[in-house]
Amino acid sequence: MIRRQTEVVEKIRQQAQAVHTRITRREKPQMKLPIRSLSNVKYRPQPGYFQLRGKSKVRTLTVSTVKTFAQTLKMLAMSKDLIHTQRHSTKREAYYQAYNWGEAAFSAQEESDTVMDDVEAMLGVNREQLRFRADEHGGEVAGELIVIDRDRKTRKRLEIDCTRFGSGAYSVPTVVEELEFRTAARFILAVETKGMFERLVEEDFYDTHHCILVSMGGVPSRACRRFIRRLADEKRLSVYVFTDGDPYGYFNIYRTLKVGSGNAAHLNEFFCVPQARFLGVTPDDIVHYKLPTHPLKEVDRKRALDAMKNDPFIRHHKEWQEAMNKLLRMGVRVEQQALAKHGLEFVARTYLPAKLKHTEAFLP
């Protein structure tokens, strides 16, 4: 759910009001926070992401919590200021701004990050809506999409046409909450590597197939996931994912994009892409296209076995268990660029078009 900035301010005001009310009644002020840990997480196919089970803790003001309590309130105030000045602050900048909080200053950035996570979870909004951002790339985009942003000074609409970048691309900002979109594309293709992204740009793939290409650059950042999610939701687009054929591609990249991650379960609502489907490279592709492979490393094997045992998403989907078992039996992994064995243009002219004719066969 996207909330307007006025709604976020209202939530902050309510929290502060509740604390204030208890103080004036001479009661100890309290804050209620959901517990953020894997033990408090479940996977629900509908709506399609990891969710908190709803356990929460109450933080009451005492001698031992007084510093964190003060920091949480100051962090809420900082967010309110940011909304009013229309600025964003990186997590690092927030930490340094808090240098002036006297005894409530943080002794390390990990501390301020934790308080920020608490505030997110407490208000049920994401950090970006509080106008905090991470220092991370947001992915790159090329294809049949017009992104609508605003000029910071004039507030005029800016239309960014993602077909007009030549060999370059549109770099997604770390905060995408206020972007709007216009597109007639048929689907979004999210690609693991920049190398493959540039291959598809060079082969005029988005032109021929009327799609939007997104380079995730490995495990997609929050900004990249949020961008794909908002775009897919608002324009009702399918999302297909194209990674290497290995446990890292399947679990760390695809699964994170689709259902989110365990340790940020209070945020998956915003950052998962439930409509994502896995295009490839699948274990079957290795056989079908006679692709060159590498032996599975011990770390791959561990990752796979661990996921099949503990990951609620994989445990829910038999198809993924079968694919994973097949890869383990074959004992190999495959890179998406291995398709170049059949020529550079093979991926765009043969592999992807054949796959896109049977999207119903994509892994869930």
Added chain:
Amino acid sequence: MIRRQTEVVEKIRQQAQAVHTRITRREKPQMKLPIRSLSNVKYRPQPGYFQLRGKSKVRTLTVSTVKTFAQTLKMLAMSKDLIHTQRHSTKREAYYQAYNWGEAAFSAQEESDTVMDDVEAMLGVNREQLRFRADEHGGEVAGELIVIDRDRKTRKRLEIDCTRFGSGAYSVPTVVEELEFRTAARFILAVETKGMFERLVEEDFYDTHHCILVSMGGVPSRACRRFIRRLADEKRLSVYVFTDGDPYGYFNIYRTLKVGSGNAAHLNEFFCVPQARFLGVTPDDIVHYKLPTHPLKEVDRKRALDAMKNDPFIRHHKEWQEAMNKLLRMGVRVEQQALAKHGLEFVARTYLPAKLKHTEAFLP
């Protein structure tokens, strides 16, 4: 030096011709390659980058070199094909395309990368001119710059206005050889982190100061360095660099951008930015602006001592030795976002403008 693609093809042809001639004369074919190692490197203040001392080795066709010899010739042929089809190949794709070379196939990508490095050094051109590219980000750009690229299909000129990205940015492609530029900017400001880059965009910095902002995202990639170099050369722009105040920012980021790196000395000619000057954060800034710091880590200390002992660039510049000694005596490092202690707008409204009034005081 940028060479036209026809020149590159001519160089390839000459190499092949020389091999062919010796064969028809019943002599053993040979190839001459510069030695690529630190021992064959010197720093020259003019033209301003690490250079090879000129030692080279001759590779003669023998039983033990026959495979590498064949691979080198095949790699030259692959490059020639890429130029003719107007494609690029990533290093990984090149490795997989070579799967079909029979006995000359590579057993690992490291092997094909080495042969590619040999070919670069042998021809005295860079990999991008041979139409090979790495799988890496190229940095992000916002500011008073129009990048001129071409539509791949129609070959029509595309003008990409880097003031019109709102909160986003232009993502630099991995190959920048054919880009052209139009700008009235006064200078390029290359920034270490995306967080600081977005800060400056949000503060309208490039508007107020008529400059081009580049986010390097840590140690600048080849594409990012080449982009800054070409832009600075062609438009005669100054380049100022803004990193964290620590040995990593000084040596790994700034020094690599300015003079290149030791193990790719045959390429520094293309990838260094000799006009770069170091804006900050300097050890003096820590004192002057009372910035929050962190203790120097052991790895920082080692990096600094090693650079002062072995790095020809640092040994050449007394100013850098003094700055480094000062930081070591203070025993601290500082992040560029520490300036946020004085408010988010401080960096754009106070710190950078004060610095830019005395560019003559920038570190070399």
